[in-house]
Amino acid sequence: xxxxxxxxxxxxxxxxxxxxxxxxxxxxxxxxxxxxxxxxxxxxxxxxxxxxxxxxxxxxxxxxxxxxxxxxxxxxxxxxxxxxxxxxxxxxxxxxxxxxxxxx
Numbered sequence: 001x002x003x004x005x006x007x008x009x010x011x012x013x014x015x016x017x018x019x020x021x022x023x024x025x026x027x028x029x030x031x032x033x034x035x036x037x038x039x040x041x042x043x044x045x046x047x048x049x050x051x052x053x054x055x056x057x058x059x060x061x062x063x064x065x066x067x068x069x070x071x072x073x074x075x076x077x078x079x080x081x082x083x084x085x086x087x088x089x090x091x092x093x094x095x096x097x098x099x100x101x102x103x104x
Contacts, residue, residue: 034098040098048091055083 013021034039059080066072 037098037101041095044091044094044098048087052084053088055080055087059083 059076063073066076074099
C-alpha cells in the first residue's frame with residue numbers, strides 16, 4: 001500500500017462526522033444535551049414509532065376493506081400520507097422544544 005492511500009484513509013470520516021461538522025459550521029457547535037433531554041427525546045421517538053405503527057395498521061385495514069377499487073384506495077392512501085406527515089412533524093416540533101430546553 002502506498003503512503004498516499006494511508007494518508008487518505010486517515011482523513012475519511014463517517015457521514016455522521018461530516019454532518020456534525022456541517023452543522024457546527026452553519027449553527028455553531030451543537031449543544032450538549034442533558035440526560036433528561038436525551039431521555040425525553042427517546043420518549044418522543046418511542047411514542048412516534050407507536051403512533052406510526054398504529055396508523056399503518058389502521059390504514060392497512062382500511063385498504064383491505066377498500067378491495068381493488070382505485071376510487072376508494074386513492075383517498076385512503078392520501079389520508080394515510082397526510083397523517084404520517086403530521087405525526088412526524090409534531091414529533092420534530094416536540095424534539096426541537098426539548099433540544100432548546102422548553103419541553104412541555
